[in-house]
Amino acid sequence: MSKLRLGVNIDHVATIRNARGGHFPDPVRAAKLAVAAGADGITAHLREDRRHISDHDIKRLAREIPLPLNLEMAATEEMLEIALCHKPNACCLVPERREELTTEGGLDVASARGHLGPYVKALKGKGIRVSMFIDPDKAQLDAAAEIGADIVELHTGAYCDAMGAARGTALARIAESVEYGAALGLEIHAGHGLSFETVGEIAALQGIVELNIGHFLVGEAIFTGLESSIRQMRVLMDEARGIARSDASDAKSA
Numbered sequence: 321m322s323k324l325r326l327g328v329n330i331d332h333v334a335t336i337r338n339a340r341g342g343h344f345p346d347p348v349r350a351a352k353l354a355v356a357a358g359a360d361g362i363t364a365h366l367r368e369d370r371r372h373i374s375d376h377d378i379k380r381l382a383r384e385i386p387l388p389l390n391l392e393m394a395a396t397e398e399m400l401e402i403a404l405c406h407k408p409n410a411c412c413l414v415p416e417r418r419e420e421l422t423t424e425g426g427l428d429v430a431s432a433r434g435h436l437g438p439y440v441k442a443l444k445g446k447g448i449r450v451s452m453f454i455d456p457d458k459a460q461l462d463a464a465a466e467i468g469a470d471i472v473e474l475h476t477g478a479y480c481d482a483m484g485a486a487r488g489t490a491l492a493r494i495a496e497s498v499e500y501g502a503a504l505g506l507e508i509h510a511g512h513g514l515s516f517e518t519v520g521e522i523a524a525l526q527g528i529v530e531l532n533i534g535h536f537l538v539g540e541a542i543f544t545g546l547e548s549s550i551r552q553m554r555v556l557m558d559e560a561r562g563i564a565r566s567d568a569s570d571a572k573s574a
């Protein structure tokens with residue numbers, strides 16, 4: 321059984337900080353806590369409107385956090401310059417609309433190959449792995465592979481929002497995309513909207529290498545603390561992978 325990596329997204333620690341301005345709570349402190357709680361990577365989205373993570377946060381995360389940094393960003397010249405300056409381990413290209421509450425859908429790679437291709441080349445040229453946040457769709461997977469992405473992150477939002485039979489359909493779509501994308505040579509990640517309730521079925525898909533989870537973990541932290549919410553997520557991921565609890569706690573302390 322392969323261990324599934326957990327990327328902890330700390331954007332919403334910055335959302336709370338920004339609600340009042342000032343410095344508290346500090347997302348970099350949250351990232352350090354995530355390291356201690358067994359995260360395998362830190363994810364942060366530098367949005368064009370800077371509604372949560374700031375440029376200074378990215379600079380500090382790149383310098384102070386020992387884990388791989390996954391920088392989510394829109395494919396714009398401004399963001400490319402920032403990424404090339406801080407050289408995160410990976411950049412995940414995401415669609416961005418200013419009026420949206422969160423990243424509502426995947427990137428339409430199939431329609432924007434010409435625009436996205438040079439970003440992939442520029443980032444990879446500096447040794448940064450490139451990921452594309454896409455809906456679980458074969459045409460998008462084909463396009464991502466074609467323009468040289470290393471990774472695709474499959475959008476799990478529709479699955480998490482679905483009820484009843486629709487959830488099964490959404491899960492089947494993700495499962496099919498995991499197989500299809502892996503056969504194209506893409507590393508498969510997944511994320512968006514995952515919670516204690518929804519993570520199990522996604523984590524059980526063996527072809528997925530990494531999950532990126534944020535909003536639920538930060539929300540749950542209000543009640544149980546961030547370290548506890550991350551540890552509990554880790555346990556659920558390991559259980560879904562069929563990794564025994566004792567192995568899971570070994571993995572945490574390693």
Ligand code: PXP
Pocket residue numbers: 329331365392412414422423453473510511512513514532533534535536
């Ligand atoms: N992956 C990507 C590409 C995202 O844009 C987000 C949301 O910022 C996440 C993962 C994490 O989603 P959530 O905060 O709902 O767990």
